[in-house]
Amino acid sequence: xxxxxxxxxxxxxxxxxxxxxxxxxxxxxxxxxxxxxxxxxxxxxxxxxxxxxxxxxxxxxxxxxxxxxxxxxxxxxxxxxxxxxxxxxxxxxxxxxxxxxxxxxxxxxxxxxxxxxxxxxxxxxxxxxxxxxxxxxxxxxxxxxxxxxxxxxxxxxxxxxxxxxxxxxxxxxxxxxxxxxxxxxxxxxxxxxxxxxxxxxxxxxxxxxxxxxxxxxxxxxxxxxxxxxxxxxxxxxxxxxxxxxxxxxxxxxxxxxxxxxxxxxxxxxxxxxxxxxxxxxxxxxxxxxxxxxxxxxxxxxxxxxxxxxxxxxxxxxxxxxxxxxxxxxxxxxxxxxxxxxxxxxxxxxxxxxxxxxxxxxxxxxxxxxxxxxxxxxxxxxxxxxxxxxxxxxxxxxxxxxxxxxxxxxxxxxxxxxxxxxxxxxxxxxxxxxxxxxxxxxxxxxxxxxxxxxxxxxxxxxxxxxxxxxxxxxx
Numbered sequence: 395x396x397x398x399x400x401x402x403x404x405x406x407x408x409x410x411x412x413x414x415x416x417x418x419x420x421x422x423x424x425x426x427x428x429x430x431x432x433x434x435x436x437x438x439x440x441x442x443x444x445x446x447x448x449x450x451x452x453x454x455x456x457x458x459x460x461x462x463x464x465x466x467x468x469x470x471x472x473x474x475x476x477x478x479x480x481x482x483x484x485x486x487x488x489x490x491x492x493x494x495x496x497x498x499x500x501x502x503x504x505x506x507x508x509x510x511x512x513x514x515x516x517x518x519x520x521x522x523x524x525x526x527x528x529x530x531x532x533x534x535x536x537x538x539x540x541x542x543x544x545x546x547x548x549x550x551x552x553x554x555x556x557x558x559x560x561x562x563x564x565x566x567x568x569x570x571x572x573x574x575x576x577x578x579x580x581x582x583x584x585x586x587x588x589x590x591x592x593x594x595x596x597x598x599x600x601x602x603x604x605x606x607x608x609x610x611x612x613x614x615x616x617x618x619x620x621x622x623x624x625x626x627x628x629x630x631x632x633x634x635x636x637x638x639x640x641x642x643x644x645x646x647x648x649x650x651x652x653x654x655x656x657x658x659x660x661x662x663x664x665x666x667x668x669x670x671x672x673x674x675x676x677x678x679x680x681x682x683x684x685x686x687x688x689x690x691x692x693x694x695x696x697x698x699x700x701x702x703x704x705x706x707x708x709x710x711x712x713x714x715x716x717x718x719x720x721x722x723x724x725x726x727x728x729x730x731x732x733x734x735x736x737x738x739x740x741x742x743x744x745x746x747x748x749x750x751x752x753x754x755x756x757x758x759x760x761x762x763x764x765x766x767x768x769x770x771x772x773x774x775x776x777x778x779x780x781x782x783x784x785x786x787x788x789x790x791x792x793x794x795x796x797x798x799x800x801x802x803x804x805x806x807x808x809x810x811x812x813x814x815x816x817x818x819x820x821x822x823x824x825x826x827x828x829x830x831x832x833x834x835x836x837x838x839x840x841x842x843x844x845x846x847x848x849x850x851x852x853x854x855x856x857x858x859x860x861x862x863x864x865x866x867x868x
Contacts, residue, residue: 431592431640432667433532436724436844437863438463440536442851443489443517448758449769451851452500453520458528460860462867463642465595465670466521467849469537469567471559473545480555482563484572485542491518491572492581502527509578513586521590533590534642535567538597541606546598548610550618556625564629567591568641593642594626595670600648601656620658623665642667646846649673649726650703651712660717667722670846671713673706674728677823679753679764683745686823687732687765690797690832695745705796707836714840723842725833729852729859730767731824733760735808735816742791742802743821752811760822762810767852768859771824776801779858781826788822799826830862837866 441464445451456464472481484490493516498504502523507515514522525531538546549559565571570587599605601615612618623643630641647669648656663669676698677685685696689705698704703712706725713723733753738746753764760766760774771777775785781799784790788801806820833845845863853859 433462437461439847440465440467440849442467443486445851449851454502457857464533465536467536468539469535471545480558482566491516510580518587532592534593534595535591536595536597540599543599543605544607544609550622556622560625560629595644597646620662627665646670649709663718668724668843670724672726673709684734684821686796686798693795720841724844724846726846730765734821736818737821752813761808772854779854827858827862
């Protein structure tokens with residue numbers, strides 16, 4: 395396998411040649427001073443509230459010794475056009491704060507809930523316990539995401555709506571005032587979740603562009619996004635003066651040159667403690683040929699190779715060139731891959747046409763998932779936990795140009811396709827400890843703030859991928 399350090403040096407030279415010079419750390423903005431409220435280096439990962447239903451991954455399973463920020467997905471930005479009412483709600487009350495843990499097996503401390511007698515159950519209560527056991531942990535509520543960003547454009551459009559939206563989010567998640575009226579009858583209420591969330595992560599996907607059902611998208615979103623971040627920063631700081639605490643404000647932000655279409659990068663990021671840059675989903679099932687979900691470096695064979703930022707190192711260089719300080723850049727890494735069926739035979743299937751008929755985006759099993767998690771690939775025996783050895787007919791390849799691994803099988807069995815059992819040539823682009831270690835080296839070399847992962851339940855049982863980010867905190 396190629397040298398990680400050599401590849402970083404080569405990529406830096408390549409980016410300079412492409413006109414995307416990487417700022418020297420010596421001239422970069424000074425790193426933030428660590429405090430009890432603001433981590434100087436960041437290893438952040440999403441915990442999704444639906445993980446308790448899917449893989450059966452609970453708060454107790456979070457490797458709290460391997461990260462220092464948890465992003466809880468998601469909070470729901472709400473607007474009622476009929477009444478003008480603005481809200482900022484929990485997404486799944488049952489999983490979030492109503493589910494009673496009748497036994498000790500899925501709890502952080504091995505102690506079952508007391509019912510009745512608690513105002514807080516579910517994930518939120520377990521997060522409270524996890525933070526008590528690991529005082530270094532910070533937890534943010536992530537607002538929006540691909541499916542819940544539909545009202546952001548409206549809510550950011552006027553000063554009045556921005557003020558109401560920020561206030562609603564602080565009320566629900568920072569002050570912890572949860573709704574009542576469900577079951578358990580004592581769940582929720584004023585201050586029920588106080589102290590659990592240390593900040594807010596804005597996950598607007600995306601200003602000026604339609605995501606999954608965005609309403610009222612406007613070119614003004616680019617300017618309004620900065621105004622919204624300023625409003626959140628102002629209100630978080632104001633509330634922090636009353637509680638004696640600094641509350642984090644971060645954002646999930648797009649990769650490559652599209653980022654400046656959506657955001658005025660430098661001004662927007664000024665309001666943030668750091669920016670979580672989503673350097674993944676460069677290629678998905680709608681791509682014309684088999685290609686990597688995430689790329690570390692520029693591969694001229696990639697369908698978007700004409701854009702030198704269409705990779706992790708190129709995106710980092712672009713952010714730096716557009717006035718975002720290294721100390722505010724957090725590099726995103728995916729704990730899932732991209733599966734391609736019925737590929738060509740050339741180059742082990744890479745960059746050949748494919749046909750994914752029969753895959754099901756709602757399934758988690760590796761043989762039928764469009765984007766199989768690393769956990770599913772390991773569990774199915776397709777790859778070892780170290781990402782170096784294949785199994786069940788798959789071999790592991792390494793694309794030196796992209797700096798990414800992939801699995802290849804000339805005749806993989808897919809018994810659970812919606813079209814019926816089939817044996818077909820298959821390529822699975824995935825993230826491995828080695829590919830994530832490349833990001834770790836880049837982060838340390840350029841003195842970036844850290845790394846962010848989507849998402850924790852997709853890691854292997856031993857936490858092989860999150861462990862590869864460990865040197866960032868050392």
